[in-house]
Amino acid sequence: MEDASMMARRQDIVIDGEVFTTQVEARERFRSILYKYRIGETIDAADSQFMTSALQRHPEAATKIGFGIQSFEVRAADYGTRCFWVIRVDGTAEKFSFNACYKQASTT
Numbered sequence: 681m682e683d684a685s686m687m688a689r690r691q692d693i694v695i696d697g698e699v700f701t702t703q704v705e706a707r708e709r710f711r712s713i714l715y716k717y718r719i720g721e722t723i724d725a726a727d728s729q730f731m732t733s734a735l736q737r738h739p740e741a742a743t744k745i746g747f748g749i750q751s752f753e754v755r756a757a758d759y760g761t762r763c764f765w766v767i768r769v770d771g772t773a774e775k776f777s778f779n780a781c782y783k784q785a786s787t788t
Contacts, residue, residue, distance in 0.1 A: 696729055696730045696733035707778075710734070713731070714754060715762075717753075717754040718754070719755060719756050722753050723751065723752040728752050734781040734782070737781045738777075740776075740780075744776050746768045747770050748768060750768060752764055752765065763777075
């Protein structure tokens, strides 16, 4: 039987109806999207729905989303890596860390 304090600390991460029981599971889901697309490619509708839900969990969501989301892209990042960019309806774009989308502490 699990210790009651352990059960109280563990909280599932729910993004777009998908339930992740660990941060590792959530990270792997993001990485699967990140490496599914070529650099500069726009993310498809199904993955964009997931990314929209995820970005709403970001601690700087209001700033990142701005006037609204048009699409998401995978772009080159520092040190030969890749990252997600949100393309806003006003044509501006900003990168964001997917880690912040699943590590955010819940307020409920």
